[in-house]
Amino acid sequence: MLSGQTAVITGASRGIGKAITLTYAQNGANVALVYARNAEAAEDVRQQAEAFGVKAMAYQCNVADYQESKKVCDQIVADMDSVSILVNNAGIAKDYMLLKMSEEAFDEVIDVNLKGTFNFIKHLSPTLMKSSAGKIINLSSVSGLMGTPYQTNYSAAKAGVIAMSKTVAKELSSKNITCNVIAPGFIKTDMTSSLSLVANGYIEFAVPFRRMGTPEEVASVALFLASEMASYITGEVIRVDGGLSM
Ligand code: NAP
Numbered sequence: 001m002l003s004g005q006t007a008v009i010t011g012a013s014r015g016i017g018k019a020i021t022l023t024y025a026q027n028g029a030n031v032a033l034v035y036a037r038n039a040e041a042a043e044d045v046r047q048q049a050e051a052f053g054v055k056a057m058a059y060q061c062n063v064a065d066y067q068e069s070k071k072v073c074d075q076i077v078a079d080m081d082s083v084s085i086l087v088n089n090a091g092i093a094k095d096y097m098l099l100k101m102s103e104e105a106f107d108e109v110i111d112v113n114l115k116g117t118f119n120f121i122k123h124l125s126p127t128l129m130k131s132s133a134g135k136i137i138n139l140s141s142v143s144g145l146m147g148t149p150y151q152t153n154y155s156a157a158k159a160g161v162i163a164m165s166k167t168v169a170k171e172l173s174s175k176n177i178t179c180n181v182i183a184p185g186f187i188k189t190d191m192t193s194s195l196s197l198v199a200n201g202y203i204e205f206a207v208p209f210r211r212m213g214t215p216e217e218v219a220s221v222a223l224f225l226a227s228e229m230a231s232y233i234t235g236e237v238i239r240v241d242g243g244l245s246m
Helices: 015-026 039-050 066-080 103-130 152-175 202-206 215-226
Strands: 006-010 030-035 056-060 085-088 135-139 178-184 237-240
Touching (some): 006 015, 006 066, 006 103, 015 030, 015 085, 015 215, 030 039, 085 103, 085 215, 152 178
Parallel strands (some): 030 056, 135 178
């Protein structure tokens, strides 16, 4: 479905980003994996992707750092020749009640989730414009739609990702680039592994499907949005939340 394409996936070493990377590779895309610290996990994903017969390269980068992101994006373009798909998936959460949230916890979450998304769109747009039909897919969250207690920082960042994506969708439509958003609910990854809500039976209470989603259930939507099947969809937010936010 994606053969001949090259995809950049941030936060590709674990969780949802890992599932998207492997799904894309399985469907024929060359993949550039971006990770923050976990070199061993990234190398493991890279090897699994390569086993599908595609080119797979891994890059360490703090997406929140504008200059570092530029350097890595330039290196990716040099190594991979072209990029036609960008998935901004790297993200962190630092949850506290508003009254206990430090300035650092607020800034860090905004910088990785929101500014990191800006950085990669900004630095890779020139090469995406050269492909005949570029695709940008940004990971938001139902927190960005509804607001979630203890997540002033995260909800604000993820709402910002949605507004940014709609702006990018409008600005880059003339270059035949789509920009869409996936808003997951509770997905089984490291990010949700220590949530007390999960342990306390909240999922069974709040999610109509009465279970968490899997990274693969998010990856299949990311595959659809990266494919020509989604060629006339832009500025859209697709929730993958088992009905949590309806
Ligand atoms: P995860 O398992 O915690 O993995 C996070 C990934 O992001 C890792 O690959 C990590 O790299 C990378 N990363 C973190 N900070 C980074 C930075 N500064 N620069 C570059 N990479 C960085 O997370 P996940 O649950 O898969 O979440 C993926 C995305 O979906 C996030 O944007 C998250 O907000 C969103 N989301 C998740 C859920 C959920 O329930 N899991 C729900 C809604 C939205 P290292 O391995 O090197 O640390």
